[in-house]
Amino acid sequence: MSIQVENISFVYNEGTPFESVALKDVSFTIDDNEFVGIIGHTGSGKSTLIQHLNGLLKPTSGRIIVNGIDITTKKDLKDIRKEVGIVFQYPEHQLFEETIYKDIAFGPSNLGLSDDEIEKRVYDAMRIVGLDIKIKDMSPFELSGGERRRVAIAGVLSMMPKILILDEPTAGLDPKGRDEILHQIKQIHQMYNMTTILVSHSMEDIAKLVNKIIVMHEGKVSLIGAPKEVFKHVEELEKIGLGVPQITYLVRELRKNGIDLPDDVLTVDEAKKYILEYLRGVDNA
């Protein structure tokens, strides 16, 4: 499923003394099956932007077209919300049922599916996020923070959206939990051909996973493109309070010192490969 965002602007509390502009003339296209990363400073409009993509917020001006349907004029948004799933920041705060099973089943049962279908979807979702089916009758509040987050993500996955949006899914998790969640997100993207949008602060995570980056700054899109292209704009990214992955800085320093490496290295693995190649070249000479 594709998303086209055309010149949207959004103003909070319009017409009051608390008025504030959150989005200014934002446009971009996300194609079917893309993995897109949205990065930006706190208050850059990332969270406001993603809430527009399934109609939770309506733009003050502009249009959003999801799979050919203009959702800014549509009244009944249930169909759109079925297709576009959003995992909010700290999604574990939305859990409310007595058992894990019931909580994950909340979304699918709102879609009016049969009990068999709901059961299948709940089990599938639990498996995808790496939760043991055995714990399905436990209360979600007995779990650890990381596990609770998985339950919440499973609660969105069980709706089987075609587009999955995750707002800082790793915020507040330990390194192990973070890596696991990101790995699962990558798997979901590949296995189910879901168009995936990941909002994050971490340049490393974004560099590793996505094939397109949208950089937000003060409610505007400041850069857009493939990671290798976007992360070449080091000065520009730093000026807006962001940066590039640590490894990219390292490679940049090495290049400045006359070591011949490519200028678009984004991951440690890539860097390792090129540095070894370089060293072998030096040895042979």
Added chain:
Amino acid sequence: MLIMLKNITIGQYIPGNTFIHRLDPRVKIILSIIFIISLFIITKFSGYIFILLFLLLSVFVSKIPLSYIFKGLKPILVILILTVGLNVFFTPGGTYLASIGPLKITSNGVRLALFMGLRLIFLIVGTSLLTLTTSPIALTDGIENLLTPFKSIGLPAHELAMMMTIALRFIPTLLEETDKIMKAQMARGADFESGNLVKRAKNLIPLLVPLFISAFRRADELAVAMEARCYRGGFNRTKLKQLKVSNRDYIAILFTAILVGIIIWNRFWPW
């Protein structure tokens, strides 16, 4: 529902730096109480002229947009209609005007209904002017200070003020939280806007349970954070901002005194 949450203006403070904003909160609270009392001294319509002038002057000086004042009246609309309705139909005496079914409308009824309605409106506008121009912190500071003399008879003035501060502090936080959870559940297909009353109430469970849990969590975290900073009530606590009565306050007191004087005098007018 989302729209409803945005319309709550009770207790909302509009920042500013006007004469009214900068008055000592204690003076503002006492003058507001005096204003309310003077409203109840009035027995004739002519008295309202001075109240109206006083309010208009205050609103003008405070630079609060009139739209905000009217918004504050919205929540009491039901009470207003009820008061006016009851007074119109159930006041005996005066000349007979019309009747709806068994209910009779008399001139006395209309007069009293108008009188009560206006009193209610002036009451709300006057008191909302206090909260619109005083930050919650200043307000509770003022209340705490005014209650301090009652400490000797066992009134926990500081604790009451602290409870109020915390409650006020968490209103916007909880509203934000409500909005967030609501959106998260709506993204999972929850419906808060349709169905009959029972169904709607049931649909609120996915909102209320997380909201309560988060409120308790926040309360717990706040208590721990306060203890970690050695909070132990108002004992020996000094203030960064001392409340001081200045010339500005004397001017405000003078104006209110003039109003009260006129109103008492008005009571003995023949019309």
